[in-house]
Amino acid sequence: xxxxxxxxxxxxxxxxxxxxxxxVVDKELVVSDRNETVLTRSSPKEIEISARxxxxxxxxxxxxxxxxxxxxxxxxxxxxxxxxxxxxxLHKLEGKLHFILLAILITVGTGxxxxxxxxxxxxxxxxxxxxxxxxxxxxxxxxxxxxxxxxEPSDLTVERRKEISSMIRKTxxxxxxxxxxxxxxxxxxxxxxxxxLPDGSIIFTDxxxxxxxxxxxxxxxxxxELGHVVQRHSLRQLLQSATxxxxxxxxxGEATDGMLEAINALPALLMNSSYSRKFESEADDxxxxxxxxxxxxxxxxxxxxxxxxxxxxxxxGIKYLxxxxxTDERILKTRYP
Amino acid sequence: xxxxxxxxHSSDTKNDLVFTGKGGEFFGIWIVNVLLTICTxxxxxxxxxxxxxxxxxxxxxxxxxxxxxxxxxxxxxxxRIIAFLAFLAYTFLGQxxxxxxxxxxxxxxxxxxxxxxxxxxxxxxxxEYRGVRFKFQGKTGEAYGIFLGGYLLVMLTLGxxxxxxxxxxxxxYVSNIxxxxxxxxxxxxxxxxxxTAGIIFVVFAVLIIGIVFLASLGAGGVKFMTxxxxxxxxxxxxxxxxxxxxxxxxxSKLDAVRFKxxxxxxxxxxxWVGNLILLAVTIGLATPWVMVRNARYRISKxxxxxxxxxxxxxxxxxxxxxxxxxxxEAFDIDLxx
Numbered sequence: 001x002x003x004x005x006x007x008x009x010x011x012x013x014x015x016x017x018x019x020x021x022x023x024v025v026d027k028e029l030v031v032s033d034r035n036e037t038v039l040t041r042s043s044p045k046e047i048e049i050s051a052r053x054x055x056x057x058x059x060x061x062x063x064x065x066x067x068x069x070x071x072x073x074x075x076x077x078x079x080x081x082x083x084x085x086x087x088x089x090l091h092k093l094e095g096k097l098h099f100i101l102l103a104i105l106i107t108v109g110t111g112x113x114x115x116x117x118x119x120x121x122x123x124x125x126x127x128x129x130x131x132x133x134x135x136x137x138x139x140x141x142x143x144x145x146x147x148x149x150x151x152e153p154s155d156l157t158v159e160r161r162k163e164i165s166s167m168i169r170k171t172x173x174x175x176x177x178x179x180x181x182x183x184x185x186x187x188x189x190x191x192x193x194x195x196x197l198p199d200g201s202i203i204f205t206d207x208x209x210x211x212x213x214x215x216x217x218x219x220x221x222x223x224x225e226l227g228h229v230v231q232r233h234s235l236r237q238l239l240q241s242a243t244x245x246x247x248x249x250x251x252x253g254e255a256t257d258g259m260l261e262a263i264n265a266l267p268a269l270l271m272n273s274s275y276s277r278k279f280e281s282e283a284d285d286x287x288x289x290x291x292x293x294x295x296x297x298x299x300x301x302x303x304x305x306x307x308x309x310x311x312x313x314x315x316x317g318i319k320y321l322x323x324x325x326x327t328d329e330r331i332l333k334t335r336y337p
Numbered sequence: 338x339x340x341x342x343x344x345x346h347s348s349d350t351k352n353d354l355v356f357t358g359k360g361g362e363f364f365g366i367w368i369v370n371v372l373l374t375i376c377t378x379x380x381x382x383x384x385x386x387x388x389x390x391x392x393x394x395x396x397x398x399x400x401x402x403x404x405x406x407x408x409x410x411x412x413x414x415x416x417r418i419i420a421f422l423a424f425l426a427y428t429f430l431g432q433x434x435x436x437x438x439x440x441x442x443x444x445x446x447x448x449x450x451x452x453x454x455x456x457x458x459x460x461x462x463x464x465e466y467r468g469v470r471f472k473f474q475g476k477t478g479e480a481y482g483i484f485l486g487g488y489l490l491v492m493l494t495l496g497x498x499x500x501x502x503x504x505x506x507x508x509x510y511v512s513n514i515x516x517x518x519x520x521x522x523x524x525x526x527x528x529x530x531x532x533t534a535g536i537i538f539v540v541f542a543v544l545i546i547g548i549v550f551l552a553s554l555g556a557g558g559v560k561f562m563t564x565x566x567x568x569x570x571x572x573x574x575x576x577x578x579x580x581x582x583x584x585x586x587x588x589s590k591l592d593a594v595r596f597k598x599x600x601x602x603x604x605x606x607x608x609w610v611g612n613l614i615l616l617a618v619t620i621g622l623a624t625p626w627v628m629v630r631n632a633r634y635r636i637s638k639x640x641x642x643x644x645x646x647x648x649x650x651x652x653x654x655x656x657x658x659x660x661x662x663x664x665x666e667a668f669d670i671d672l673x674x
Contacts, residue, residue, distance in 0.1 A: 013650065013651050015648070017467055054392055054395075056395025067468055090388075095365055096365075103371075238429075245424075
């Protein structure tokens with residue numbers, strides 16, 4: 001190589017930069033200033049050349065602690081090739097348009113695939129491996145908090161409560177009888193509703209018991225809640241949202257500067273309601289299957305949902321932020337399971 | 338580039354910091370980073386972090402020379418593994434016992450000053466300009482006083498001391514930076530912080546009263562108020578951020594070198610709004626552009642006032658402390674979360 005590479009030589013002792021040129025002379029790398037005074041020289045084996053990264057200046061580090069920096073990336077690559085080294089595999093990938101397009105496709109594809117299929121699948125497998133009582137303590141404190149903030153003690157008579165509990169226990173196959181306990185509360189602001197906690201506590205509000213006309217409807221709602229418990233939805237939701245929180249930090253965390261940091265939580269928010277809707281329809285499916293297994297009609301679930309939807313006179317919100325699928329869809333499924 | 342070695346400048350020559358990164362070029366680097374991070378289940382993210390930081394440092398030039406980032410990705414990986422395990426522990430144990438969650442957060446608060454010192458040190462020790470390294474020499478004990486002691490004082494005084502605390506923290510960060518053998522000094526004025534906070538307080542109070550008044554006139558008021566709160570908080574945050582940054586640069590010195598930052602609230606708001614739109618429209622794929630936009634704006638508004646940048650000296654390596662350095666290196670992990 002006849003032409004030298006222009007750049008700056010820095011001694012490593014001070015910030016003084018000397019305008020210099022790098023040449024190959026007799027198989028040695030020689031850095032000299034404008035007066036042809038040699039500043040440093042070294043055999044190519046003892047130097048270290050920084051990997052190419054975009055168009056940022058390259059650094060050639062000498063073993064005596066000095067370095068040479070230059071913007072002439074092409075000439076440095078040529079120098080590397082003449083020494084039999086590659087100019088950097090990553091840089092080649094980063095600069096190729098068709099590779100970048102492919103990378104976008106793969107990234108977006110695996111991204112969506114992971115969010116909608118892979119992560120729910122993995123979370124299900126992991127949740128099944130984890131101990132059953134993992135969230136029992138959490139359930140107790142959740143119930144305590146709900147009792148404190150929302151619920152009031154139930155006004156139903158003890159007889160009515162016993163009647164419902166034993167109806168459910170009699171209807172269910174014997175093997176399922178240990179996996180839950182039934183509680184009654186006055187729902188207050190929450191109105192007619194039923195809840196399932198991960199430890200198997202299933203809570204009916206007085207308002208719900210009043211709203212549903214038949215035992216079969218109560219049983220259908222119970223079956224839906226039991227679906228949440230048996231399929232470990234709380235734990236799966238927890239696993240999924242924790243994973244998304246880590247991923248959003250890793251991928252978009254660097255772009256969110258100052259105030260924008262709040263948007264790091266956005267992917268988790270959007271995905272959580274999507275997952276929640278998925279869990280609701282899984283619980284519906286579970287209930288429908290259970291009703292059919294017990295020779296009961298899935299219509300009872302549809303009827304109960306219909307009453308609930310009338311009661312809450314459903315305000316349609318933004319679809320992607322809804323925690324439940326639209327009631328019409330759910331009712332339809334109970335008719336044509 | 339010829340002025341780099343000429344020391345004959347009129348007093349306080351303006352040296353603009355120049356940012357030469359390009360969104361399109363960085364997109365290629367970013368997408369390859371994301372792809373490899375996905376393929377390696379997150380492990381590559383440490384290498385991606387080094388490559389990204391290097392891209393931004395290498396494209397930030399002062400008098401023709403770039404900054405350089407020399408971190409070892411393994412150190413970053415260690416830090417990320419620790420953070421990941423801590424997050425998992427918090428998610429699961431915190432769910433199963435609320436007492437543990439509180440204990441964990443307290444522990445985190447107790448560790449915070451130590452972590453802040455370690456990661457500032459890590460970042461600065463791996464930052465180089467013309468072969469001379471930066472360093473952070475803040476003492477852990479002092480950090481505890483400022484971060485924990487200061488925090489308690491702010492809480493006890495119901496926030497009245499918040500501007501003072503901000504001033505104290507910024508002062509601590511900047512005045513403990515060394516560049517080679519030279520030390521930064523930083524003398525922010527506490528009255529400036531109170532004035533800025535006062536303006537924000539008054540504007541916020543007036544706007545809130547105005548909105549509440551409007552809300553009392555019509556039924557749409559509450560919705561209007563919740564919509565309005567985001568832009569108001571955003572604009573006030575940009576106001577605080579730009580004023581404080583400009584002030585800190587103006588009162589900081591490195592030997593005879595002075596600094597100037599000319600961020601403007603309006604421009605910052607424009608930048609943030611643009612970023613939000615870009616990220617939303619591209620479902621996050623515009624992240625690299627957003628990062629380049631942020632860096633370009635900040636750096637283009639920063640000036641270094643100095644006649645001479647050539648006479649900073651690298652710190653002599655003390656041979657007797659080699660062991661201490663090695664022990665330090667064993668703990669050399671990037672805990673910046």
